[in-house]
Amino acid sequence: MSDGKEIKISVKNLKKSIGDLDVLKDISIDVSEGEVVVVIGPSGSGKSTFLRCLNRLEEVDSGSIIVNGIDITSKETDINKVRENIGMVFQHFNLFNNLNVMDNMTLAPVELKKCSVAEAKERAERMLEKVGLSEKQEAFPSQLSGGQKQRVAIARALCMQPDIMLFDEPTSALDPEMVGEVLNVMKNLASDGMTMVIVTHEMGFAREVAHRIVFLDGGYIIEEGTPGVLLLNPREKRTRDFLDKVL
Amino acid sequence: MVRIITVYGGMLLEAMGRTLILALLGLFFACIIGLFFGILSVVKSRICNVIAQIFVDIIRGVPMIVLAFFIYFGIPYLLNTIIGGHNMTLTALQAGTACLALNCGAYMSEIIRAGIQSVDIGQMEAARSLGLPYGVSMRKVVLPQAIRTMIPSIINQFIITLKDTSILSVIGFPELVNTAKNVQANTFMSFQTWAIVGVMYLFVITILSRNAKMVERKLNVGR
Ligand SMILES: Nc1ncnc2c1ncn2[C@@H]1O[C@H](COP(=O)(O)OP(=O)(O)OP(=O)(O)O)[C@@H](O)[C@H]1O
Numbered sequence: 001m002s003d004g005k006e007i008k009i010s011v012k013n014l015k016k017s018i019g020d021l022d023v024l025k026d027i028s029i030d031v032s033e034g035e036v037v038v039v040i041g042p043s044g045s046g047k048s049t050f051l052r053c054l055n056r057l058e059e060v061d062s063g064s065i066i067v068n069g070i071d072i073t074s075k076e077t078d079i080n081k082v083r084e085n086i087g088m089v090f091q092h093f094n095l096f097n098n099l100n101v102m103d104n105m106t107l108a109p110v111e112l113k114k115c116s117v118a119e120a121k122e123r124a125e126r127m128l129e130k131v132g133l134s135e136k137q138e139a140f141p142s143q144l145s146g147g148q149k150q151r152v153a154i155a156r157a158l159c160m161q162p163d164i165m166l167f168d169e170p171t172s173a174l175d176p177e178m179v180g181e182v183l184n185v186m187k188n189l190a191s192d193g194m195t196m197v198i199v200t201h202e203m204g205f206a207r208e209v210a211h212r213i214v215f216l217d218g219g220y221i222i223e224e225g226t227p228g229v230l231l232l233n234p235r236e237k238r239t240r241d242f243l244d245k246v247l
Numbered sequence: 248m249v250r251i252i253t254v255y256g257g258m259l260l261e262a263m264g265r266t267l268i269l270a271l272l273g274l275f276f277a278c279i280i281g282l283f284f285g286i287l288s289v290v291k292s293r294i295c296n297v298i299a300q301i302f303v304d305i306i307r308g309v310p311m312i313v314l315a316f317f318i319y320f321g322i323p324y325l326l327n328t329i330i331g332g333h334n335m336t337l338t339a340l341q342a343g344t345a346c347l348a349l350n351c352g353a354y355m356s357e358i359i360r361a362g363i364q365s366v367d368i369g370q371m372e373a374a375r376s377l378g379l380p381y382g383v384s385m386r387k388v389v390l391p392q393a394i395r396t397m398i399p400s401i402i403n404q405f406i407i408t409l410k411d412t413s414i415l416s417v418i419g420f421p422e423l424v425n426t427a428k429n430v431q432a433n434t435f436m437s438f439q440t441w442a443i444v445g446v447m448y449l450f451v452i453t454i455l456s457r458n459a460k461m462v463e464r465k466l467n468v469g470r
């Protein structure tokens with residue numbers, strides 16, 4: 001779906017090994033503005049590794065990753081500047097345990113001089129309202145449920161006003177009754193036009209929200225397509241076998 | 248006993264004061280050294296890790312009394328030989344401080360390394376993913392959490408260092424043990440002298456560890 005829209009992420013021939021394991025063998029993919037891409041695949045297929053390459057939490061071995069026109073694999077790139085525009089949400093939330101919710105959300109904008117303390121607080125309040133947790137400003141992470149933690153984590157990323165959001169199995173560590181509240185926040189984000197790359201096992205969510213689903217296995221993108229095609233009518237046998245197991 | 252206290256009490260108290268000053272100076276620099284090598288041992292650079300490890304191994308492998316002699320006698324001798332003078336000396340306080348700082352610093356660096364590594368790697372990754380540089384992430388997110396787990400070990404190390412000042416009597420620093428030796432020589436009352444000195448150490452260290460418990464409890468608030 002590159003209907004004349006700007007390309008936000010362009011990955012070409014990405015290779016990445018960890019130890020002597022070739023995790024990503026040859027990955028190429030473009031993500032355009034406002035697109036929601038869901039990445040699926042068996043455990044250990046390199047979904048997290050792929051996502052973490054996109055903001056250089058993992059250094060790639062070869063290939064290029066262009067984000068907003070900047071090659072982030074280049075040594076000259078100031079990766080911190082690029083990361084300001086890429087929000088990331090982790091499976092285990094990773095809220096800063098030593099800070100309360102408000103400080104979690106204002107730390108980066110204030111430290112990086114994105115705005116004044118007052119503006120950061122005001123923005124944090126707006127974001128908290130967006131994820132339905134206005135009353136939790138003073139709470140510490142240990143006082144929140146899993147679902148609340150993840151919603152704060154999303155709001156924290158949004159406080160940097162990123163134009164790309166990466167999600168690595170954001171609901172996998174949650175009790176079933178909390179999955180919905182997090183997915184709802186993500187749905188709203190998608191309909192606001194955020195560019196998103198999401199690793200998830202929530203096929204219902206993928207079908208409803210994704211513009212494109214990418215199936216990763218053995219270090220390659222085996223198949224990609226719209227939810228309708230990929231989930232209901234996959235071309236490859238490996239995709240079918242995987243879907244048989246998870247659907 | 249009473250005679251020692253009335254005649255030599257003031258002297259012993261002053262010596263305790265010097266002991267504490269020496270310990271505090273040593274601890275101050277030990278914290279800097281420990282933080283430096285502690286961070287060096289966790290950064291993502293093989294060379295830095297190895298340098299930190301070598302430092303710790305050397306200090307751990309050399310008895311403190313040898314380190315004290317080496318710094319007090321060996322270093323000025325070496326410098327004088329190289330430069331060709333005779334006038335370079337270290338005071339016992341300078342050498343003693345350096346000795347304590349290096350010794351305690353090595354153990355502190357291990358405590359700090361373990362403390363930092365006990366913090367979930369996800370904390371650093373989340374901070375970095377927001378665009379925060381390594382240093383800021385360390386200072387604002389990782390270290391505050393690491394310190395909580397480090398506090399008991401640090402206090403323990405402080406107490407050991409305070410006791411280790413007594414080793415520095417060998418280079419002639421007039422700390423408590425050295426002074427007590429003189430008192431014993433003057434009075435011939437060994438039992439009383441060393442009993443008093445023991446109680447003095449015990450008193451100071453007990454106060455220290457009591458206060459430490461309070462600090463520990465305060466730090467745990469809001470966890
Ligand atoms: N730090 C590491 N050390 C060694 N091996 C690693 C490391 N990180 C990842 N791997 C290996 O790389 C492969 C890909 O891991 P990755 O986490 O990207 O998979 P994944 O698709 O996200 O799996 P999951 O669905 O279980 O999260 C796995 O085989 C994993 O064992």
Ligand SMILES: [Mg+2]
Nearest residue numbers: 047048049169
């Ligand atoms: Mg994963």
